[in-house]
Amino acid sequence: MKVVGFAGFSGSGKTTLVEALVKRFVQKGLRVSVLKHAHHRFEFDHPGKDTWRHREAGAFEVLAASDRLITLQRRLPEPQELGVPELLLMLDPAADWVFVEGFKQARLPKVEVWRASTGRPLCYPEDAQVLAIATDSPQQLPQPAPAAVLDINAPAAVADWLTDNAPKFEYLP
Template sequence: MKVVGFAGYSGSGKTTLVEQLIPALKSRGLRVSVVKHAHHKFDIDHPGKDTWRHREAGAFEVVAASSKRLVLMREFEQSAELTVHHLLAEVYPGVDWVLVEGFKNSDLLKIEVWRDASARPVQYPDDPFIVAIATDSPAQLPESTLRPVLDLNDADGVAGWLVDNGARFEYNPEAYL
């Protein structure tokens, strides 16, 4: 499987780009998964539902499946800071691409998502894992770069660039042990 991260500050457009890349890659016949870093306590279940009740009763893991979906919820007894590599180990190995949102300080190859209007600094000059910049303001990039500059508003073009450069994003979990 191939793995690429999307790094950028809140409000830069990471979620929108990832959301648009999913169908752009799927239209090329590729299976896509997403790994997202969530802050704070979050929930995907709803109070009163069976899986919520099992989790609230103290189950360490709850696995729910139907003919269309499988969900795994794991409750940590103590706070656990998982790395992106821990989460990638949970991904179904038959996917073609994993799009990682968040984990901006990880050692994965990443595309920086940057908007001049955000007034936030760029990360690419100090992060050797950033291999391209997706922006809506290429002329406003504060530092010149030899990295590819992709159009943030052209998800199909970004998907094409990813596919054309796919070999470079092949994930080798052994390299991160």
């Protein structure tokens, strides 16, 4: 499987870019998984639903399955930040690509997503794992970029760049 990180600050366009890339890769017949970092407490279950009630009763894991969707909730014994390697092990190894959104500090090859309009700093000057910058403001990059500067508004070109550079993203646990 190939694994690529998409790093950048909130509001930079990571989710929009990843969504467009997932669609393009799936149209090519590839299996894509997404690993998304959540910086805050999030809840996708609803009070009163059976799965919520089982979890609230203290179940360690609750697996809900239908003929179209499986969802697994696992209670962590205490607050902890699982790393990308541990989380990747939870995904189906049959995926062709895994797009990792967030996890800026993860040690994996990345595409940094940056818009000058956010006023946020860049990661690439300090992170040798950034192989490309996807931006709408290439003329405003404060120093020479790594290997590639990609147009964030041209997801087809970003997809082509990823495909052309696929060996750089081969994941070996």
